[in-house]
Amino acid sequence: MLPKKSSLAIVTFGVLILLLQLTKFARPFAPDAALDFRPRSSPVPEEPIRARSQGASFGNKIVSVPRNPTGPNLIDQRDSLKAFYQALWRTEARQPGAVTRILHYGDSPVTADSITADARALLQEHFGDAGHGFVLIAKPWAWYGHRGVDVRGSGWHIEAASQSRARDGLHGLGGVSFQGGTGASSQLVLHEDHARMEVKYLRQPGGGSLAVEADSSPIGKLETDGPEKQPAFQMFDLPVGARDIQLTVERGPVRIFGVSFEKDGPGVIYNSLGLNGGQVQMALRFFEKVQWAAELQHEQPDLVVVNYGTNESLYADYIERYYPGELRELLRRIQTAVPKASVLVMSPMDRGERNSSGQIATPATLPRLVEIQRQIAAETGCAFFNTFQAMGGEGTMARWYASQPRLVSADFMHPLPAGAKKVGVLLDQALESGFRQFKARQERLAEQPPAKGQEQ
Amino acid sequence: MLLSTPAYFTFLIAVFFAYWLVSRFRFAGLAVIVFANYFFYARWDLVYLALIPAASTCDFLIGHALATTARPLLRRALVTCSLVLNIGLIASVKYMPLLLDSYAHFTSTNARTWPWILPLGLSFYAFQSLTYTIDIYRRDAKPADSYLAYLASASFFPTTLAGPITRISTLLPQWSKRELLSAQDGGKAFFLIGLGLLKKFLIADYLAENLINRVFDLPKLYSGSEVLLGVYGYALQLYYDFSGYTDIAIGSALLLGIKLPGNFNRPYAAQNIADFWRRWHISFSNWLRDYLYFSLPGLRSRWKIFTYANLVLTMAIGGLWHGASWTFLIWGLWHGTGLAVQRWWQVLRGNPKPSAHSSVHFFKGLATFHFVLLGWIFFRAPSVAAARDIFAQIGSGTVSFANVTPGFLLVLAIAACAHYLPKNWYDGCLKLYSDSPFYAQAALMALLIVAIQYVGATGAVPFIYNRF
Numbered sequence: 001m002l003p004k005k006s007s008l009a010i011v012t013f014g015v016l017i018l019l020l021q022l023t024k025f026a027r028p029f030a031p032d033a034a035l036d037f038r039p040r041s042s043p044v045p046e047e048p049i050r051a052r053s054q055g056a057s058f059g060n061k062i063v064s065v066p067r068n069p070t071g072p073n074l075i076d077q078r079d080s081l082k083a084f085y086q087a088l089w090r091t092e093a094r095q096p097g098a099v100t101r102i103l104h105y106g107d108s109p110v111t112a113d114s115i116t117a118d119a120r121a122l123l124q125e126h127f128g129d130a131g132h133g134f135v136l137i138a139k140p141w142a143w144y145g146h147r148g149v150d151v152r153g154s155g156w157h158i159e160a161a162s163q164s165r166a167r168d169g170l171h172g173l174g175g176v177s178f179q180g181g182t183g184a185s186s187q188l189v190l191h192e193d194h195a196r197m198e199v200k201y202l203r204q205p206g207g208g209s210l211a212v213e214a215d216s217s218p219i220g221k222l223e224t225d226g227p228e229k230q231p232a233f234q235m236f237d238l239p240v241g242a243r244d245i246q247l248t249v250e251r252g253p254v255r256i257f258g259v260s261f262e263k264d265g266p267g268v269i270y271n272s273l274g275l276n277g278g279q280v281q282m283a284l285r286f287f288e289k290v291q292w293a294a295e296l297q298h299e300q301p302d303l304v305v306v307n308y309g310t311n312e313s314l315y316a317d318y319i320e321r322y323y324p325g326e327l328r329e330l331l332r333r334i335q336t337a338v339p340k341a342s343v344l345v346m347s348p349m350d351r352g353e354r355n356s357s358g359q360i361a362t363p364a365t366l367p368r369l370v371e372i373q374r375q376i377a378a379e380t381g382c383a384f385f386n387t388f389q390a391m392g393g394e395g396t397m398a399r400w401y402a403s404q405p406r407l408v409s410a411d412f413m414h415p416l417p418a419g420a421k422k423v424g425v426l427l428d429q430a431l432e433s434g435f436r437q438f439k440a441r442q443e444r445l446a447e448q449p450p451a452k453g454q455e456q
Numbered sequence: 457m458l459l460s461t462p463a464y465f466t467f468l469i470a471v472f473f474a475y476w477l478v479s480r481f482r483f484a485g486l487a488v489i490v491f492a493n494y495f496f497y498a499r500w501d502l503v504y505l506a507l508i509p510a511a512s513t514c515d516f517l518i519g520h521a522l523a524t525t526a527r528p529l530l531r532r533a534l535v536t537c538s539l540v541l542n543i544g545l546i547a548s549v550k551y552m553p554l555l556l557d558s559y560a561h562f563t564s565t566n567a568r569t570w571p572w573i574l575p576l577g578l579s580f581y582a583f584q585s586l587t588y589t590i591d592i593y594r595r596d597a598k599p600a601d602s603y604l605a606y607l608a609s610a611s612f613f614p615t616t617l618a619g620p621i622t623r624i625s626t627l628l629p630q631w632s633k634r635e636l637l638s639a640q641d642g643g644k645a646f647f648l649i650g651l652g653l654l655k656k657f658l659i660a661d662y663l664a665e666n667l668i669n670r671v672f673d674l675p676k677l678y679s680g681s682e683v684l685l686g687v688y689g690y691a692l693q694l695y696y697d698f699s700g701y702t703d704i705a706i707g708s709a710l711l712l713g714i715k716l717p718g719n720f721n722r723p724y725a726a727q728n729i730a731d732f733w734r735r736w737h738i739s740f741s742n743w744l745r746d747y748l749y750f751s752l753p754g755l756r757s758r759w760k761i762f763t764y765a766n767l768v769l770t771m772a773i774g775g776l777w778h779g780a781s782w783t784f785l786i787w788g789l790w791h792g793t794g795l796a797v798q799r800w801w802q803v804l805r806g807n808p809k810p811s812a813h814s815s816v817h818f819f820k821g822l823a824t825f826h827f828v829l830l831g832w833i834f835f836r837a838p839s840v841a842a843a844r845d846i847f848a849q850i851g852s853g854t855v856s857f858a859n860v861t862p863g864f865l866l867v868l869a870i871a872a873c874a875h876y877l878p879k880n881w882y883d884g885c886l887k888l889y890s891d892s893p894f895y896a897q898a899a900l901m902a903l904l905i906v907a908i909q910y911v912g913a914t915g916a917v918p919f920i921y922n923r924f
Contacts, residue, residue: 001476001636002476002477003636003637005643005894006645009897009898016898016899141677142676142849142854143676409669414677
């Protein structure tokens with residue numbers, strides 16, 4: 001016999017829910033799911049993937065975006081990566097001193113050497129290891145870290161271009177300035193042997209001195225006094241097997257921008273230059289133009305990767321009105337500073353937001369920003385890597401969040417190590433595949449007989 | 457089928473009507489429950505349709521054999537069979553993939569694929585089944601007189617995912633009574649289910665999605681103050697998540713006329729660590745005490761060290777039951793050591809009279825809460841290194857609340873206050889709801905569902921304890 005009151009309550013509840021659904025006050029339920037007998041590999045339910053609808057209105061400066069664009073992930077229509085591929089070819093051929101240098105500017109994922117560490121490892125595995133490259137001398141954020149170098153510093157006044165900022169805009173190659181009084185110090189522990197270390201610093205009137213030790217033995221001293229403020233660099237040879245590097249300010253003030261570790265080439269150096277909160281606008285406004293150009297020129301890069309976008313991706317109005325111009329200007333500055341280098345615009349990864357129905361969706365502004373990046377890259381003669389598309393396009397972060405093991409953190413933005421590796425591998429695959437195609441083209445050209453009129 | 461999904465409630469309502477329509481015939485009522493149990497398991501994976509009845513039948517037969525023989529050796533052999541069967545079930549599903557991976561890692565070979573990777577850990581099933589055979593072995597209970605009643609009890613669907621672990625001997629007699637569900641109990645069942653949903657969606661998931669999960673994923677991205685807030689939030693999230701699940705499970709069982717034991721009693725109001733374990737996951741701590749701690753050797757020894765060592769060992773095993781990882785082991789050892797030190801202190805100083813002074817109560821409660829909180833960091837962190845990062849970030853002393861929303865703070869404050877509400881407030885609300893007419897009960901439930909859809913954080917996120 002049915003319990004009267006409870007049965008009535010259940011029936012009334014069912015009727016009310018039906019009414020609420022019919023009147024659209026409640027979202028539809030799926031009671032038939034009770035009969036779904038598909039085996040579950042894990043207790044995690046499959047996250048419904050739904051992209052946010054295109055509600056935002058965009059201007060008409062740049063053509064509209066297909067929601068799920070397809071096509072190659074690496075676009076290099078004007079042979080923009082030629083300089084990089086040629087350098088890589090020399091490196092692959094093991095020509096003496098053939099070091100391929102890459103500078104990768106990015107935002108928070110790159111700050112922790114995510115993505116870049118995996119791309120570096122793969123490129124160095126295939127083309128040779130010419131050293132770790134650039135690293136800051138202390139952690140501006142707890143999140144900062146590089147795979148292969150442990151960094152610890154104390155006593156430094158740290159000014160990052162993306163946050164507190166140095167008044168004079170001098171932030172060095174990596175976008176962070178470290179001002180130290182007497183006693184400020186840093187310890188850098190390498191996981192592998194390196195041959196040299198270059199200290200990047202500011203020569204300035206009244207500049208102090210910095211003692212450099214390797215495995216507790218002094219290897220040199222740096223005097224930073226000079227007639228005017230200008231970026232300067234000093235190379236120190238590291239004793240064989242020395243891995244524990246100590247920098248100590250003997251007499252302040254000393255201003256350091258970072259250090260760079262190199263091995264005897266040939267090989268690849270992949271410099272990871274991430275800043276928390278990094279954006280195109282930040283680089284444009286707060287990297288002092290002349291000094292940054294000098295820093296870039298000193299590095300003699302073969303490839304500069306510009307990988308911003310995550311922090312801008314939610315501002316529809318800014319993206320429409322200012323972003324194209326600012327990105328164009330940033331790329332122009334890089335091309336002017338290092339005209340021989342290839343420049344690659346790398347789009348941000350997908351990011352997710354909980355929408356009103358609780359589902360993780362790609363914000364509508366993100367594909368728009370990626371499309372703008374693609375068009376500006378084409379317009380300015382830069383190559384373009386569509387990270388967003390390569391990792392799966394819209395809804396990727398929802399899938400990554402639901403996957404086992406999880407690939408992205410609960411902010412649906414920062415990849416976990418396995419997710420970062422995926423992106424690093426995708427980037428490496430795109431670059432290496434582009435390189436193989438370049439080589440094949442060049443070899444075909446070399447094999448072609450000269451045209452008739454040119455025959456002697 | 458998670459206990460918080462529309463699919464589950466559709467299933468529960470169907471079982472409710474089917475069961476009560478035939479409940480006057482005991483056999484038919486039990487058949488409905490057994491069918492529902494296996495339907496529930498099959499929704500996870502069809503392999504359970506073979507596994508669970510086979511394991512249950514073995515335990516049922518072992519129970520009868522134990523009851524009919526007095527030979528100590530044979531009885532010991534029989535209970536050992538049951539232990540091997542049930543612990544083997546947990547181990548094969550839960551620990552074998554990890555063991556194979558570890559073996560492959562250390563021998564640099566390819567990991568073999570373990571065929572028994574199943575979505576449900578079966579620990580709650582196994583623990584419940586063991587209460588049957590061990591109780592009969594200890595002559596604390598009699599075997600089931602009905603095979604069907606045993607099957608209905610051993611795999612009772614509301615307790616399958618995460619308890620409460622209920623002694624089979626307390627479930628069996630409940631199938632025999634033929635009482636109709638009272639209006640009071642029906643109201644209480646709805647109240648508990650509604651409360652469970654509210655705890656899960658409006659508090660636990662909201663807190664998790666809006667800060668806690670992020671902070672525990674990448675602590676270094678957040679300031680020390682945000683990480684600390686995330687850790688406090690996690691203590692509340694875990695409580696509301698698990699007690700929310702328990703409320704739904706108890707409410708579901710009550711709708712079928714079955715009373716399950718409670719699992720929580722305001723745990724963060726505990727005055728010491730032993731008191732905490734009398735209030736937190738009560739059915740699990742009782743199980744550990746009755747079936748593990750009391751079974752360990754040396755309890756009656758004159759060497760008191762055994763008492764302390766067994767406490768630590770029991771909690772360490774309890775920790776490892778949650779998962780084969782260092783973090784759970786550290787969590788278990790942390791609580792075991794806390795219990796052992798408290799016991800030692802009591803032996804040394806005797807049992808002092810509880811102070812009537814409210815400030816003493818407050819500080820003892822605060823200290824106990826923070827002891828538990830430190831343990832939760834290891835419990836939640838994916839690895840020891842991640843736990844270290846959380847401690848380091850809290851220790852960094854950096855202060856910023858850029859990632860903390862007013863909504864998060866509000867829900868956190870409500871959750872904290874609600875935890876300490878006097879019990880008579882809760883009883884008053886329960887009575888008010890149970891006494892209200894059926895349409896008011898239904899309307900309140902419907903209102904809650906709409907509120908969850910509008911205010912709650914997400915769709916169906918698994919309960920934390922489902923994975924254990």
